[in-house]
Amino acid sequence: MERQDEDGEEAGGARDRASRRAVASGALIATGLLFLVAAATEGVNFWLVVAIPVAVAAAAIAVGERVQARRVKKLVAAGRRLAIVEALLANIPDPVVMVDRRAIVREVNGAARELLPGLRLGHPLSFALRAPQVLDGVEEALRTGERVRIEYAERVPTERVFEVLIGPLDLETDRPGGDAVEVGPLPREQSLVLYFRDLTSARRLETMRVDFVANVSHELRTPLSSLLGFVETLQGPARNDAAARERFLEIMRVQAQRMSRLIDDLLSLSRIELRAHVAPQTPLDVGAVTRQMLDTLAPLARERGVEIVFEAPPQPALIAGERDELLRVVENLVENAVKYGDGGGRVEVGVARRPSEAGEIVRLAVRDYGPGIAPEHVPRLTERFYRVDVAASREKGGTGLGLAIVKHIVARHRGRLTIESTPGEGALFAADFPALAAEAARTPAVSAE
Ligand SMILES: Nc1ncnc2c1ncn2[C@@H]1O[C@H](COP(=O)(O)OP(=O)(O)O)[C@@H](O)[C@H]1O
Numbered sequence: 001m002e003r004q005d006e007d008g009e010e011a012g013g014a015r016d017r018a019s020r021r022a023v024a025s026g027a028l029i030a031t032g033l034l035f036l037v038a039a040a041t042e043g044v045n046f047w048l049v050v051a052i053p054v055a056v057a058a059a060a061i062a063v064g065e066r067v068q069a070r071r072v073k074k075l076v077a078a079g080r081r082l083a084i085v086e087a088l089l090a091n092i093p094d095p096v097v098m099v100d101r102r103a104i105v106r107e108v109n110g111a112a113r114e115l116l117p118g119l120r121l122g123h124p125l126s127f128a129l130r131a132p133q134v135l136d137g138v139e140e141a142l143r144t145g146e147r148v149r150i151e152y153a154e155r156v157p158t159e160r161v162f163e164v165l166i167g168p169l170d171l172e173t174d175r176p177g178g179d180a181v182e183v184g185p186l187p188r189e190q191s192l193v194l195y196f197r198d199l200t201s202a203r204r205l206e207t208m209r210v211d212f213v214a215n216v217s218h219e220l221r222t223p224l225s226s227l228l229g230f231v232e233t234l235q236g237p238a239r240n241d242a243a244a245r246e247r248f249l250e251i252m253r254v255q256a257q258r259m260s261r262l263i264d265d266l267l268s269l270s271r272i273e274l275r276a277h278v279a280p281q282t283p284l285d286v287g288a289v290t291r292q293m294l295d296t297l298a299p300l301a302r303e304r305g306v307e308i309v310f311e312a313p314p315q316p317a318l319i320a321g322e323r324d325e326l327l328r329v330v331e332n333l334v335e336n337a338v339k340y341g342d343g344g345g346r347v348e349v350g351v352a353r354r355p356s357e358a359g360e361i362v363r364l365a366v367r368d369y370g371p372g373i374a375p376e377h378v379p380r381l382t383e384r385f386y387r388v389d390v391a392a393s394r395e396k397g398g399t400g401l402g403l404a405i406v407k408h409i410v411a412r413h414r415g416r417l418t419i420e421s422t423p424g425e426g427a428l429f430a431a432d433f434p435a436l437a438a439e440a441a442r443t444p445a446v447s448a449e
């Protein structure tokens with residue numbers, strides 16, 4: 001940080017010279033008086049005439065030195081405080097800018113330089129910041145002496161929203177320990193501090209929450225209106241039509257099931273999120289859990305004409321995990337592979353221990369040979385309610401929450417989910433979990449394949 005400190009230095013120098021002058025003239029006057037007295041009263045001791053001015057001069061020098069020492073002490077104290085203030089500012093991750101009453105930049109911290117690379121000390125703020133709202137705010141704060149709060153958005157290079165708090169700073173009265181003003185490096189005048197707060201992520205979260213509620217309502221409303229419609233038909237026109245009643249009741253059952261699935265998925269998602277920061281502790285064999293879920297899913301695969309091929313090492317592939325959550329991961333991934341990749345006729349599920357940069361991992365991989373996923377969709381698949389084809393997903397009984405749940409569970413297990421796909425050739429979903437180190441230590445024979 002730089003500073004304009006000539007004024008302060010000059011003031012200090014002037015004071016020094018003034019005190020030295022006072023001391024010198026004091027000694028001169030004393031000596032003059034002494035000679036006058038000596039002339040008037042003969043017989044005054046010669047040594048006295050010499051000694052008194054010397055003593056006066058010595059006292060004067062001592063006083064001058066004390067003044068000087070006090071000044072140095074104050075300067076050191078002020079310097080230390082400035083260093084602390086600078087360190088504080090440098091460590092504030094939010095941009096802070098100080099301008100004087102002409103809106104000329106006087107102080108900036110590192111974060112401010114990063115946000116506004118055009119900032120230069122001694123240059124007008126408007127050179128670096130082209131946000132009229134903020135400049136108007138600065139003007140208003142200077143005019144009224146009141147705190148002003150402004151919001152402004154940056155579009156380039158990325159969209160960011162900032163809140164700027166502009167606070168008047170009267171250096172004359174605001175400086176703690178009043179006497180420090182004497183050696184203060186800043187001119188005594190009205191200034192402003194601009195404090196920038198990045199609201200981008202807070203805003204994004206807000207939008208996400210609003211979108212989420214809108215999505216949930218929409219997802220629930222569709223089956224609900226269908227249910228209501230059929231109830232009315234059954235109460236009215238189809239009251240005595242036995243065949244229609246059977247058909248409609250079946251549709252109502254499917255719709256009610258869809259609502260119940262959606263609520264189940266929402267509840268598991270919020271449960272997992274609540275415990276996101278608590279990593280599971282129980283040793284769990286990923287191979288055994290996967291085999292159990294594949295047994296449950298066998299009828300679905302048969303129904304769709306899909307063959308599931310499972311491969312796992314003979315030794316347990318242990319991770320620190322939560323059984324129910326791991327079952328959900330296998331269920332969602334294999335169900336998706338069977339539902340969306342049924343054209344391929346084959347789904348491969350594999351569990352394997354393997355080394356990685358971050359130590360040994362257990363990989364659960366699910367591969368299908370269906371239509372695959374276009375690259376633009378891949379990064380968004382784990383977003384809540386994101387589907388490549390909404391109608392196809394609904395028709396297959398999907399809620400659009402499956403992969404969001406998988407991602408959260410894998411993250412809670414300190415693992416990583418990767419999705420690879422070549423359109424036309426199928427997709428590979430892989431969840432990598434840190435392998436349980438204790439097991440590796442107990443059975444050294446179980447090493448990477
Ligand atoms: N194996 C797959 N092959 C092709 N697309 C897939 C596959 N798995 C998931 N998808 C796509 O990802 C979307 C989101 O999946 P998911 O979160 O499980 O929701 P849901 O299955 O309820 O639609 C699906 O709607 C589908 O478009």
Ligand SMILES: [Mg+2]
Pocket residue numbers: 332335336398399400402403
């Ligand atoms: Mg799914």
